[in-house]
Amino acid sequence: MIKKIVAGLSILLALLLALAGVVAAYYWRPAIAPINPPPAETFSRQLVEQGRVLAGIGNCAACHTAKDGADYAGGRGLATAFGTIYATNLTPDTQTGIGRWSLAAFQRAMREGVRRDGDHLYPAFPYTHFTHVNDADLTALYAYFMTRPPVYAAPRANTLPFPLNLRALQAGWKLLYFKPGALAPDAAHGQDWNRGRYLAEGLAHCAACHTPRNALGAEIASSAYLGRPMAHWYAPALTSANTAPLPWTKDELTAFLRTGATALHGVAAGPMSTVVQGLKGAPDSDVRALAIYFADVADAEHSKTDVDAVVKAAIAHSQKVSLVDNDRGASLYVAACAACHSNSDGRPVAVRPELSLNSAVSLPDPANLLQVILHGSNNPGLMPGFAQALSDADIAQLAAYLRRSRSSQPAWPELEAAVVRARAAQ
Ligand code: HEC
Ligand code: HEC
Ligand code: HEC
Structure with missing residues (x-):
């Protein structure tokens, strides 16, 4: 009897190991050859400026600039349920930053959560959203970061315990939770709504804070935008489950995201004030598109509130x-x-x-x-x-x-x- 159980368990273990091997092989990525950093003149002024605006919408500084640290030189620790993960140095320093990253390596990191050397990145980096960002926007972001002053700043070591510190295991997480690729436009909605969704679900990664996560740190799709507690703050529901007495209409959302305050709701505080700060450079049309998308998420049109x-x-x-x-x-x-x-x-x-x-x-x-x-x-x-x-x-x-x-x-x-x-x- 015991022998049979042991034999059964060994077969199960062998199968699990084989499955892990297949998953790891499927998600295996090669290193991308290092480059010499392209001279700043390679990138047009206009492209760099476009990248600056996009970096604001993507709120890259909120994680990649440490408190009192040099711009984008990394170092901010993100406390997760599993340990602290440090955001990296995004300046084009050749030793500690992304100076030796080609556009292809940068694109792969943003779209697939894979480092230049082929190792997997942790989803504390919101690549699960950045995967929706189009080529033109990624090219502009690359131009922006490659033209920042390079800063020598070695990234701090994460404090994840074994075995979570093994990046290869992220292959399993990706199999379970990662849906790579662009979002197909939704023909049931207009251009503004689709633009709003493109920004919200992609670069602006609004769900990263406003959607509850499961025990493995993945956003729960069926609870999209239902709100969740974060470190020392609570990101409210952005659906009709929002508890504010008045609905978040298109106009209220536009005012809130553009100015950081509205008479009928309040002010953008804590992490949300950083988001609004980042949106400062975005054109009015993009802020309005976000508002149109979230007024729909909140079902504001159907609100009967007087x-x-x-x-x-x-x-x-x-x-x-x-x-x-x-x-x-x-x-x-x-x-x-x-x-x-x-x-x-x-x-x-x-x-x-x-x-x-x-x-x-x-x-x-x-x-x-x-x-x-x-x-x-x-x-x-x-x-x-x-x-x-x-x-x-x-x-x-x-x-x-x-x-x-x-x-x-x-x-x-x-x-x-x-x-x-x-x-x-x-
Ligand atoms: C919520 C926090 C957060 C935001 C916002 C964020 N990042 Fe990151 N990013 C991280 C963390 C954490 C890592 C490191 C992950 C790891 O070590 O696995 C990282 C890693 C990266 C890497 C890989 C670099 C390397 O050396 O391995 C790139 C490229 C990157 N981020 C680009 C960006 C860009 C561009 C933006 C803005 C559009 C951005 N990130 C916004 C947290 C963030
Ligand atoms: C000197 C004037 C002043 C005093 C005193 C004051 N507040 Fe405020 N409060 C403000 C202003 C102005 C804002 C809007 C802040 C902004 O726009 O950044 C605000 C914002 C707020 C908000 C909104 C935050 C949000 O996220 O929307 C709350 C809640 C609040 N105050 C509660 C209080 C409480 C409770 C007290 C008493 C302990 C208090 N305030 C005392 C002026 C004041
Ligand atoms: C880094 C985390 C984070 C990100 C990213 C984020 N939010 Fe927030 N948001 C918060 C927190 C925390 C609050 C609550 C504090 C406050 O009232 O400002 C908030 C508040 C809000 C509110 C006010 C809700 C209410 O009932 O008071 C709206 C609307 C909102 N966010 C929309 C957005 C949109 C749209 C995006 C994407 C463009 C976004 N948020 C991205 C953390 C975040």
């Missing part, structure tokens, strides 16, 4: 601050926040966000609200942080009060512990 009525009711409601029962949260609000956040003239404006319309108050997770209360606005001079002025217990009570009085969502559990975590994040 915007004026919701705004009126929200403002009237948030003016009713009750100080009965020694409500410490309410007193703190009046003392610390009301001067700037009270819309007593009945009209919300972007520089005075109406908290009863703000997403941060209605999200499933308090992280964004706590970050803003603790550390203030990204835009200097607009809203101060209260990390010094308020204790953890104060902030928890204030957040609980805002949740209770300005949203119809259930109370957040264990708020004080969340404040402690948010405080430690900076």
Whole structure:
């Protein structure tokens, strides 16, 4: 009996090993020959400028420029559930950067997640999205990076444990989760929607933050854009599951992505402010295309919300601050926040966000609200942080009060512990 089980297991093991071998062989890629870095004059000014705009849309700097580090010289660590993966040096340094990469090697990295030497890259690098980027855009990005000042900066070693540190194993991940290639245009939609999808699903990789991931770190396609917690922030749902009181329409999305703030929702904070910063160079038509695509993702056309009525009711409601029962949260609000956040003239404006319309108050997770209360606005001079002025217990009570009085969502559990975590994040 035992002999039979052992024999069965050995056969199974042999089959698994054979399968792993086949997968690895299928995904095996050769090294691409090194080149001498092409002189900067090889690339036209116009192409380099186009590449600069695209690098902004792709937010390359958010990962490839370390805090206080040289532009694109790498070094930012991405904390994953498995360990920290460091973004590499994208400057054309010949020893530590991509100076010896041909256009073909760069294209292969972006489209297939494979290094010049043939090793697999980890999907912390969003090649699963960049695979949709067309030849013209990749050529412009290559021109941009090959004309940056070369910086000698050796990439830091990842902290992945064995066996995840074996890049060859990424072949298995790719077999399960990677769909390479361009997206075929969707004839059911117009040109703007298709342009928006091309940018969103490709270079701008919006889903990388807004779509939940499975235990192996892959985006769950059936939960596209349903929102997820990230390190110290929560990326909200961009579907009709979004909890903000007012729908994300084409105009609201355009204003948010173009200016970083809207009167009816709030401001782009944390990682999202970096995204909006990156979009600064993009033409209005591209920002509008993204808005058209995401208004469809949010199903805004079918929303029956009466915007004026919701705004009126929200403002009237948030003016009713009750100080009965020694409500410490309410007193703190009046003392610390009301001067700037009270819309007593009945009209919300972007520089005075109406908290009863703000997403941060209605999200499933308090992280964004706590970050803003603790550390203030990204835009200097607009809203101060209260990390010094308020204790953890104060902030928890204030957040609980805002949740209770300005949203119809259930109370957040264990708020004080969340404040402690948010405080430690900076
Ligand atoms: C979310 C973070 C993130 C963003 C955004 C990002 N990258 Fe990366 N990138 C990484 C990480 C992490 C690696 C290293 C992966 C590894 O070691 O397996 C990497 C690796 C690369 C590599 C391979 C380089 C090498 O030496 O192996 C290239 C090329 C690259 N990125 C280009 C880009 C470009 C171009 C953009 C913008 C359009 C971009 N990346 C945006 C995280 C990012
Ligand atoms: C690096 C992660 C990241 C990427 C990439 C990203 N987002 Fe976000 N996004 C966030 C986070 C975190 C928030 C919540 C903070 C805030 O409100 O600004 C957010 C907020 C938003 C909101 C406001 C939602 C609400 O209810 O308040 C919209 C709309 C949005 N993102 C759209 C986009 C679009 C469109 C893209 C692609 C062009 C994108 N995001 C890419 C992380 C990201
Ligand atoms: C000095 C004026 C001022 C004070 C005081 C102030 N805020 Fe703000 N707050 C602002 C401004 C202005 C913005 C918009 C920031 C921007 O555009 O970057 C803002 C933004 C916000 C947001 C929106 C964040 C988002 O992601 O949309 C929240 C939530 C918020 N404040 C809560 C509070 C709370 C709670 C207090 C009291 C502890 C407070 N604010 C005190 C001026 C203030």
